[in-house]
Structures are given as C-alpha cells and as structure tokens.
Amino acid sequence: MTDSLQTHKPLATTRRTRVSARQKREWLDGYVLVAPAIILFVLLVVYPMFSTIYLSLFDYGLTDARIRFVGLGNFVDLTQDAVFWRSLRNNLTILVVSVIVQVGLGLILAALIDRGIRWGKGLARTLNFAPVVMSAVAVGILWQLIYDPTVGLANHFVRAIGLTPPTQGWLGDPNIVIYSILVVACWQYTGYVMIIILAGMQSVSQELYEAAEIDGATELRKFFHITLPSIRNVNIAVILITMIGAIKVFDLVYILTRGGPANASQVMGTYIYYNAFTVNQAGYASAISVVLLVFALVLGFLQLRLSYRPREDA
Amino acid sequence: MRLRLSTVLVYLLVGVYTLLVALPIVWMFLSSTKTMRELFTAPFALPSDPQWSNFIRAWESGISHYLANSLLVTSVSVILIVLVSALAAYSLARINFPGRVFIYLLLIAGFAIPVHTVLVPLYRTLNGVNLINTHVGLILPYVAFGIPFSILLLYAFFLEFPAEIEDAARIDGCTIWQLVIQIVMPLSMPALVSVIIFQAVFLWNEFSLALIVIRDDALRTIPLGLTKFQGQWSTNWTLMLASLSMATLPVLLLFVILQRHFIRSLVGFSK
Numbered sequence: 001m002t003d004s005l006q007t008h009k010p011l012a013t014t015r016r017t018r019v020s021a022r023q024k025r026e027w028l029d030g031y032v033l034v035a036p037a038i039i040l041f042v043l044l045v046v047y048p049m050f051s052t053i054y055l056s057l058f059d060y061g062l063t064d065a066r067i068r069f070v071g072l073g074n075f076v077d078l079t080q081d082a083v084f085w086r087s088l089r090n091n092l093t094i095l096v097v098s099v100i101v102q103v104g105l106g107l108i109l110a111a112l113i114d115r116g117i118r119w120g121k122g123l124a125r126t127l128n129f130a131p132v133v134m135s136a137v138a139v140g141i142l143w144q145l146i147y148d149p150t151v152g153l154a155n156h157f158v159r160a161i162g163l164t165p166p167t168q169g170w171l172g173d174p175n176i177v178i179y180s181i182l183v184v185a186c187w188q189y190t191g192y193v194m195i196i197i198l199a200g201m202q203s204v205s206q207e208l209y210e211a212a213e214i215d216g217a218t219e220l221r222k223f224f225h226i227t228l229p230s231i232r233n234v235n236i237a238v239i240l241i242t243m244i245g246a247i248k249v250f251d252l253v254y255i256l257t258r259g260g261p262a263n264a265s266q267v268m269g270t271y272i273y274y275n276a277f278t279v280n281q282a283g284y285a286s287a288i289s290v291v292l293l294v295f296a297l298v299l300g301f302l303q304l305r306l307s308y309r310p311r312e313d314a
Numbered sequence: 315m316r317l318r319l320s321t322v323l324v325y326l327l328v329g330v331y332t333l334l335v336a337l338p339i340v341w342m343f344l345s346s347t348k349t350m351r352e353l354f355t356a357p358f359a360l361p362s363d364p365q366w367s368n369f370i371r372a373w374e375s376g377i378s379h380y381l382a383n384s385l386l387v388t389s390v391s392v393i394l395i396v397l398v399s400a401l402a403a404y405s406l407a408r409i410n411f412p413g414r415v416f417i418y419l420l421l422i423a424g425f426a427i428p429v430h431t432v433l434v435p436l437y438r439t440l441n442g443v444n445l446i447n448t449h450v451g452l453i454l455p456y457v458a459f460g461i462p463f464s465i466l467l468l469y470a471f472f473l474e475f476p477a478e479i480e481d482a483a484r485i486d487g488c489t490i491w492q493l494v495i496q497i498v499m500p501l502s503m504p505a506l507v508s509v510i511i512f513q514a515v516f517l518w519n520e521f522s523l524a525l526i527v528i529r530d531d532a533l534r535t536i537p538l539g540l541t542k543f544q545g546q547w548s549t550n551w552t553l554m555l556a557s558l559s560m561a562t563l564p565v566l567l568l569f570v571i572l573q574r575h576f577i578r579s580l581v582g583f584s585k
Contacts, residue, residue, distance in 0.1 A: 029490040030411035037402035044458035051435035116324035135519030137537035196581045248428040269430045289431040300426020
C-alpha cells in the first residue's frame with residue numbers, strides 16, 4: 001500500500017524520512033493531546049503524593065511554617081499513639097461490618113428482587129438507590145437529627161419495638177458511636193451494592209435456571225449453584241469497592257461526630273484532618289496519610305486488576 | 315394467579331427494607347414545611363399548614379449563594395474534566411506513540427489515591443500560588459482528581475471507535491483537534507454522559523477539599539454551606555431540614571428523571 005504511494009520517489013532514504021516525519025507528527029499529536037491531562041495530574045495528584053511521603057519525615061506545621069527533619073520519628077510516634085491505633089481499628093471495624101452488612105444484605109435483596117419480584121421492581125430500585133446520590137454531609141446532618149438523644153426518630157423507633165435507647169445518646173456513647181455511624185453508612189450504600197449485584201444477576205443466563213427447574217431444584221439451591229458462581233467477579237468487585245470506601249471514609253464521620261466523643265469514632269481520614277488543620281501537626285498528619293495511602297494503593301491495585309479480568313474471561 | 319406464602323414473604327421483606335431506606339428522606343421533606351411543634355407531635359403526617367416560609371428563610375440565609383457556587387464549580391469542573399480526559403483518552407487509545415502504555419498506567423493508577431492523603435501538600439501548593447479561598451483553587455484539584463476515572467471509561471469506549479470515520483475526517487483535512495472535538499466526541503455521547511453524571515454527582519457532593527480550600531461564606535459550595543447551618547440551626551430543625559431538602563432536591567430530581575443514565579454511570583465501573 002505504501003509502495004504505490006511512493007512510486008514517484010525513487011530514493012529509499014527520502015522515503016524513509018518522509019514516513020518517519022509523518023509518524024513523528026502523529027506522535028507529536030499524541031503527546032499534545034495527552035499533555036493537559038498529564039500536566040494537571042502530575043502537578044495536583046502525583047507531586048502531592050510524593051510530597052506527602054516527603055513531609056512525613058518532618059516535624060512540620062502549616063500555619064507557623066516550622067519544618068524540622070525527624071526521619072522516621074513520626075512513624076515511631078504513630079506506633080505509640082493510642083488515638084492512631086483507635087482510628088485504624090475503627091477503619092477496620094467499618095471495613096468488616098460494611099462488607100458483611102452491605103454486601104450480605106445487598107446480595108440477599110438483589111436475589112429477592114431478581115428472582116422473587118415482578119411488580120414494583122423499578123420502584124424498589126429507585127428508592128434504594130436514592131440515598132446514594134445524596135451528599136454525605138446532608139446525610140450526616142439528617143441522621144444527626146434522627147439520632148437526637150431526646151427527641152430523635154431513632155429513640156421513638158427503638159421504644160416502639162420495646163427497647164430502651166442508649167442513655168448517653170447514639171453518638172455520645174463511646175462504645176456504640178462507631179456502630180451508629182455504620183448504620184448510616186449502610187443505610188446510604190447498601191442500595192448501591194444491591195444495584196451493582198442486581199445488574200450482574202440480570203446477565204445470568206435464564207436457560208440455566210430453566211434447566212435447574214426441570215431438575216426440580218429449589219430456589220435456594222439455584223441461588224447457591226447458579227447465581228452465586230455466575231456473579232463471582234461482581235461480588236469480588238463490590239467487596240473491593242466497599243473496602244476502599246471504608247478505608248477512605250471521612251465526610252460522614254466528620255459531620256456526625258468530628259471523631260468524638262473523646263476520639264472514640266476517630267478514623268484515619270478525620271485524624272489526618274485533625275492533625276494537619278486543627279493542631280498544626282502537618283508532618284504527623286502526613287505520616288498517617290502514608291499509612292492510608294498504602295492501604296488505598298493495595299486495594300486500588302487489586303480493583304484495577306480485577307476490572308480488566310471480566311473482559312478477558314467473557 | 316397462585317399466591318404462595320414465599321412470594322408474600324419476599325414482597326414483605328423487600329417492601330419493609332425499602333420503606334426503612336425511604337423513611338428518613340420522606341421525613342426530611344415532610345418536616346421541612348412544618349412548624350417545630352408539628353415536627354415532633356406528628357412526624358409522619360402531612361403538614362397541616364405548609365410553612366413555605368421555611369424554604370424562603372433558608373434560601374435567604376445563604377442556600378441561594380451556595381447553590382449558585384456549587385452550580386458554577388461543578389459545571390466548570392465537569393466541562394474541563396470531560397474535555398481534558400477525552401483528548402487524553404483518544405490519544406492513548408488511537409495514537410501509537412512511544413511511552414503510551416506508561417502514561418496510561420500512570421494516569422490510571424491515580425485512581426487509587428484518596429484525596430485525604432494529599433490534603434497537606436495540596437493546601438501548601440494552593441496557598442503558595444494564592445489559590446486558597448478561591449473557586450479556581452477548588453476547580454483545579456477537582457479536574458485533576460476526575461481525570462483517572464474518566465480516562466479509564468473513555469479509553470475503553472474509544473478503543474472501539476470505528477476507524478473509517480477517523481480516516482474519512484483525516485482525508486477531509488481535519489486537524490487532530492477538530493477530529494476529536496467535532497467528530498469523535500459528539501459520536502461518543504453515551505460514554506460522555508456517563509462521565510458527566512458520575513463527576514457531576516461526585517463534585518456536587520464533594521466536601522473534604524472544599525473544607526480546606528474555601529474560607530469565605532460567600533464562596534461556600536452546598537455541602538460546606540450546610541455545615542454552617544449545622545451549628546447555627548442545631549435547635550431550629552425545620553429550617554435545617556428545609557435547607558437539607560433544598561440542597562438534596564436538585565440531585566434527587568435529576569436522578570429520578572435520568573434514572574437509567576444515573577445507574578449506568580454510577581455503577582459502570584464494576585461492570
């Protein structure tokens with residue numbers, strides 16, 4: 001093809017330079033198009049990321065601009081900081097409970113809606129997904145009113161089913177505060193998980209179910225032997241998304257409790273903010289950020305790897 | 315038709331759970347037009363005498379500015395995200411230049427970096443160029459953090475873009491910019507709509523960055539503005555709930571109208 005175009009140019013050398021000049025122009029186009037994205041991304045994401053790692057080695061304050069190299073001192077301090085361990089443990093509690101409740105409940109609800117419901121499917125989907133599009137700030141403030149220790153709806157509800165509400169309040173009792181926050185998180189995001197799983201279920205071949213029905217399989221057997229294996233990748237993806245959300249949580253905790261009472265609901269995100277912007281310990285905050293970054297990168301890497309696999313398998 | 319016990323049970327379970335999810339939102343909207351007394355005496359009754367003045371007071375206390383700020387910041391950011399990401403994704407998907415794979419992986423890996431881990435250096439950088447407490451200082455990081463996910467989505471779409479259309483445009487003498495902006499992008503609306511909805515919902519609700527970048531009340535976006543009321547109206551629930559309703563209504567309405575697109579966009583990544 002190229003030869004027919006080149007017949008008027010007898011010299012092989014000119015031919016080669018012409019081709020490569022054209023190729024170079026194409027390369028240049030490629031670089032120019034990608035440049036705005038690269039520049040913004042490197043300046044505002046990559047550079048700050050390395051900057052965080054660098055700053056974690058300093059005693060550094062944002063307001064007084066003090067900066068003193070302390071090596072791994074911040075990380076040594078972290079290991080002896082009960083509040084840091086508390087926040088890490090809270091992140092892990094949120095992670096475990098979110099995966100169990102959101103994915104568990106989401107899976108059950110999706111299965112019920114997919115196989116058991118004919119009328120109102122759309123309505124169930126809309127209503128369950130609605131909290132997902134709300135801001136965590138609005139959700140947090142709304143639930144703060146619901147959790148009000150004297151006149152909140154949560155107290156009414158609990159009394160109505162014959163139980164006594166916690167005396168120190170839902171968000172005031174250090175022993176239950178993290179679970180009160182988790183109720184809100186699950187309220188907001190179970191619908192999200194459910195919709196993703198439901199989408200996965202709807203692509204499971206109906207013929208498999210029909211064949212199983214001929215064999216007289218119960219719904220429960222079909223769920224465990226057809227549905228679950230068919231949506232394995234979807235389930236893994238949702239679990240990872242939920243885990244990443246649990247590690248990154250900030251808005252909801254900040255709005256509901258600011259990490260209190262007495263640091264009982266502190267998570268890494270809020271503890272970073274507290275150190276950097278409330279007590280002017282930005283170097284220490286950077287050290288916590290590095291820990292959070294490691295968790296996020298590992299989980300994010302798994303998620304990216306996984307997101308390619310279904311395409312290859314299918 | 316046959317009405318089996320198990321079917322009834324399934325409807326009951328799904329119905330009760332869905333009701334529990336809907337209840338707080340319903341309560342929020344119902345209460346926003348009540349008097350304080352009615353709010354507590356009849357939490358789930360319709361307001362007997364709707365107090366629209368709650369909305370007017372909330373609107374005049376700052377919600378109008380916050381909505382305008384959110385609208386401005388969100389729309390400018392989304393437009394920039396779409397443009398920058400589409401150009402880059404096209405280049406990465408269709409032009410075979412050296413370093414392409416490296417650049418793609420670099421951009422995609424950024425997807426995993428939570429904004430909370432870079433709040434300190436971002437604050438430092440923005441402060442250094444006097445962009446703290448400006449909308450530009452908010453928009454720039456919004457765009458940067460929106461790039462990875464948008465490129466991921468658009469790249470997959472552009473890979474399958476028909477080469478014949480490209481070739482025809484090239485023969486007609488289109489520059490590469492014209493090709494991407496005037497031909498490829500308009501023909502990629504489904505993917506662009508997904509990116510737009512995802513980023514718009516995310517940025518409309520974004521709080522962490524706004525919290526460290528914006529100081530002036532006049533510049534606050536909706537989530538940041540709501541936190542002001544959180545302190546101010548902690549005992550005036552009807553006003554608080556009217557503000558929450560106004561802040562939430564635009565997204566909820568759009569969601570109900572464009573439901574199919576919303577769901578496809580927001581769950582798209584895992585599919």
